[in-house]
Amino acid sequence: MVKTQSLVAGEWLTSDTVFSNEPVSGTADQFAQGTPEMINRACEAAEEAFWSYGSLPRTERAAFLRNVATQIDALGGEITAMGSKETGLPEARLEGERGRTVAQIRLFADHIEAGDYLDERHEAALPDRSPLPRPDLRLIQRPVGPVGIFGASNFPLAFSVAGGDTASALAAGCPVVVKGHPAHPGLSSLIAQAFDAAIKASGVHPGVFSMVHDGGRIAGETLVKHPLISAIGFTGSLRGGRALFDLCAQRPIPIPFFGELGSTNPMFILPEALANRADAIARNWAGSLTQGCGQFCTNPGIVVLTAGERAEAFTEAVTEALGAVDAQTMLTSGIASVFAEGRKQFCSHTATAVLISAEDRAREASPCLLSTSAEAWLESEDLGEEIFGPLGLIVVARDMDEMLAVAKKLQGQLTATLHMDAGDTSSALKLLPILERKAGRVLANGFPTGVEVCDAMVHGGPYPASTNFGATSVGTLAIRRFLRPVCYQNIPADILPLDLQN
Incomplete structure (x- = not known):
């Protein structure tokens, strides 16, 4: 049974105000709206839990994390059913995302057990050093305190209640207070139930995890402003994230805001690769662009190439591939509405030529x-903005110099991609220093939709x-986001x- 209340330090709390989810099919469910009082209670419990x-010991925190993963797996069937109902995502996608979520939790458990993340450093005392002796100095990373987490809409498992922000904060030793995303409150409740069971089985303080539903903004704003919260983790829109970032900065004691906000994830197709593989790159881009209805933070929304016959062939191949893709259900009606508005703005822009576009129906979206x-593009700031959904923009440069100018004007990105063959090395050498300054992950001859969970990943x-x-x-x-260095x-x-004793 899915609980309809908020989980606050081991207790399921209700309120007089309710809100409903928006199922793709079936009957809507009602959930109790979280309140500022619930957030305050959760934060106070998190602060109390922090001291223990x-x-x-890292081994006990790791055991707790593994217990959380086990409890999530135990609810696998219910999670898939509720996820399909609320988000419209296919069962295979949800089962794969649940596998990624629990694998990530277990990876963090293994990582903290190994201990390398502590970055321990020791400068032994030199009492006889001249002209001044040196004291004994030991450095280690310590947890910052309770962390507020905002669940994401586009990955209702891997970036939401039990996602990377929650798992990494708990691994660091920080209790969490999660604001559930209103797009999937049923799914959030099921994950909270898994945490509740793991806390009881592991014997950790119940204030280590709380999840408060929020059908509006009250609970979220209260969480960001709460004086006991030491950091915030967020995945979402640029507009919403920037508003929360500003709230964090305006607090009497500002706190770090770790927000993932927006990215167009540009791909640069260099001349030799375009000459040799235009059709293949075009087909694969179409698949990447429309995967999950384009609702990935790493969705490659912009392609930059140089003019010529192969550019025309590439454009024709992409147009044909996207024309065969049916409309897909988006995660929420709100996301669908924002995509439809963004598509209209791009299609009516005086600088764009529309190759494919269709009127969107309700919660569905077609490729554009x-x-x-x-x-x-260089003269139009708005063409560099992210449109969250299956929209692609081909930017045609006259030559390599103009391609470099586009790269230099890019805003910060999660990813940037080079499609190159052996003959493109000299051009790639010019582009790479620019792209590594603009993006956290630079790819060659691949597509960014797909983020490996491992030690070397930067997202x-x-x-x-x-x-x-x-x-x-x-x-x-x-x-490391939720740790700070302390010298003893x-x-x-x-x-x-x-x-340090060991």
Whole structure:
């Protein structure tokens, strides 16, 4: 049974106000709206839990994380059914995303057990050093405190209640207070039930995890402003994320806001690759662009290439491939509405030529393809904005110099891609220094939709891709967001943190 209340420090709390989910099919479910009082109670419990959970041996935190993964797997059938109902995503996608979610949690458990993330450093005392002695200095990473997490809409499992932000904060030793996303409250409740069971089985403080439903903005704003919250993790729109970022900065004591906000994920097709593989790259781009109805933060929305016959062949191949793709259901009616508005703006832009476009129906969206010149793109700030959904823009440059100019004008990106063959090396050498400054992940001869969860992954980038260019929200490096270095000088060994004692 799916609970309709918020989970606050081990208790399921209700309120007098309710909101409904928007199922693709079937009857809507009603959920109790979270309140500022619930957020305050959850934050106070998280602060209390921090004093024990933040100092818990890594092996015990790892065991708790593995228990969470086990409990999520135990609810697999219910999670898939509710996810399909609320989001319209196919069962295979949801089952794959659940597998990714629990694998990520288990990866973090393994990582903290290994201990390398602590970055321990020791400068032994030099009492006889001249002219001044050196004290004994030991450095280690310590958890920052309770963390507020905002669930995402486009990955209702891997980036939501039990997603990378929550898992990395818990791995770091930080209790979490999660604001559930209103697009999938039933799914959020099921994941919260898994956490509740894991907390009871593991014996950790119940304040380690709370999940509060929020059908509006009250609970979210209260969470960001709460004085006991030490950091915020967010995945969502540029507009919403920037508003929360500003709230974090305006607090009496500002806190870090780790937001993943927006990216067009440009792909640059160099001349030799275009001459040799135009059709194949075109077909694969069409598949990547429309995967999941384009609702991926790494969706490659812009392609940059140089003018010529092969550019025309590429455009024809993409047009043909996208023309065969049917309309797809979007995650929410709100996302569908925003996509429809963005598509209209791009299609009516004086600098674009419309190659494919169809009127969208209710919550469904069809592929949209446009083209423009690099000269026009460089003069039009709005053509560099993300349109969240299956919309692609081909930018045609006169030559390599104009392609480089496009690269230099890009805003911060999660990804940037080079399609190149052996003859493109000299051009790639010119582009790579620009792209590595613009993006957190640079690819060659691939497509960015698909983010590997591993030690080496970076899922972040300069603003507006994210609000902190030195962080990632995917991979084990994500744990470092919720840690800070502490130096211990001449502290007796028996009162040092356990990891320094050992």
